[in-house]
Amino acid sequence: MTAAAAARPESRRVAARFVADHPLLVLGTVLAVLVAITGVVERDYLSFDGLRNTVLFAAPLGIIAAGQTILMLTAGIDLSVAMIATGAAYVAGNQSPNGALVAILLGLTVGLAAGAANGIGVGVFRVNPLIMTLAMSSILVGLFTSWAFTILRGSTAVTDFIRAMGGGAFWDNRIPWSALVWAGVAALVIVGLRATGLGRMLYAIGDNPVAVRLAGVRAWQVLLAAYVLSGLFAALGGILLAGKAGAVDLQLAANFLLPSVAAAVIGGTSIFGGVGTYSGTVFGALILGVLNSLLTFLDAGQAVQQVVYGVIVLGLAWLYSWVTSLEE
């Protein structure tokens, strides 16, 4: 009896350590289980057609969450991503008659400008990121609501190229183009965080800002770059969403704020900075994507969806913090 009692905590600790060392394994399991459940609920889901819808939802979310992950690594957060995405999509829709290239570039400019403003506020003037980005969100709502009737009046439909990029698929309509865009972003962010000076500096600033400053790093430049990147990713995600929807309105990305934070948190990125990976966020976005499909199949109304979403995010975050605390 004593041996069993002694062995159990030991094996439990080893198991906990294994789980904590391989977080992607846990996330992969959760994802697989969710896909299986969805497959049981709706037989047709386990096909290219069914899974494609999940990816079409997860790709823009994952791209928006890339910015969120980068900022959370610096102990920051961007609560303006939903509005940046909407604004970029709106500009892209408005400029669609001028060609896809102009539309996309001008759309990305929205992200660049808003991100730079956020970065200057947080990096140079040390405004709390929460306040800075909330205020930015409110400013963007005001600007775009009034611009929608003035300088951005006109086209609200996006051009065929953006439509294909956000909602189309290749290889016999099996693999969405947006998945390809997402893969590019993912490769860039994962390698960038691991192998570039900027990437390492993002972790360092989140881990110990004082030490980084004393080591002679110009922290404001790193923060500025991070917020600009977040703005650009949000804009790209918004343009993909516009392509998926085919037309733009000022509520387009409104429901993507919590999921973008949730995807990063589910993926194991700490909101206090210094800890996390983008590969985790990718799984987080996919999990939320499957969840979205599941709730659609269950024909749950918006109210139920919001409740389930909140409960799942809370539950997964709790599970994650429990697993990591077991290790200690």
Add this chain to the structure above:
Amino acid sequence: MFATPAAPARLWLRRHGWTAGVWLLLVVLVAWYATLIPKFGSFQVTSIAKNSLPIVFLSIGQAVVVIGGGIDLGVGGMLIMTNAAAAQLMDGQSLGVVLLIAVGVLAATALLNGLVGWIINVSKVPDIVVTLATGFIYSGFALMILPSPGGGTAGGFRYLFTGSDSGIGTNFWPAVVMVTLPTALVAQWLIRTRTGLSIYATGSDRNASFLSGVRTFRAKVVAYAVGGAFAALAGLATTALTGSGDPRFSIGANAMLNSVAAIVLGGIALTGGIGSVVGAVAAAIILFTLNPILTAIGFDPNTSQVIKGGLIVAVMMVAGLLELRRRRRE
């Protein structure tokens, strides 16, 4: 340095300077507003006092939570949930029943948000993540309770918050009392009672407080419970003001933004343990009063929103620079 005769005054200014400044700004703004419009009388005072009630209550709740070292991004969801529940339950009832419902809603939400504080303590998940999630859950409940705008309440209940049974009038006393009484009570509670001080201590340094025997777990739960009750009070005030319920998500999100902006402008540090409810209340009223002022100058609502956002950023930038200069000097 502290022995100089000027020290007490300087100390007072350093401690309460920001709060005093915010109140001064409010007085200046209201005075300016009075010169902008043709006639400034009790109707305008009533309008400002009653319409700022929801944001004032929300800010008091947010202030208590943030002083305790947390942040509640779920207050907006709580507001629309209680607004929906109150409007649904109170429709067509007598005043006595309506008041009972109000008390019941406040007690239930205090328990519910206390549970949120408990979850944050036990799960060790950051406050932002937990309350973003609970905010979503609350908004979902709001939609379940009241799928589309509607419902109603008793005239007497509207009088309690607005000074008239129809919600429109020139009797400003009820609304003014509704602003000052809770503010004074919470401010005194925070700095005079053991529990209130434990909330300040927990927000200032959780570990140090715990090691000195402060019941930090309890402080956090109480802070969230009080925060939840005040968010619910904001929902009840909204019901009294509009005479109906509206479960739209954007209303909650906007209210949440305003509550965070108000407490930060009011001098409460998001890191916890610093600031006072009194300053936050003034900032909340300022945030509301800016709307009629900007309208009186001739800006449309969208431009007003941009200006408001810009002002919040500008104030925070100046505060950041002052803080930086102070730290360099020391």
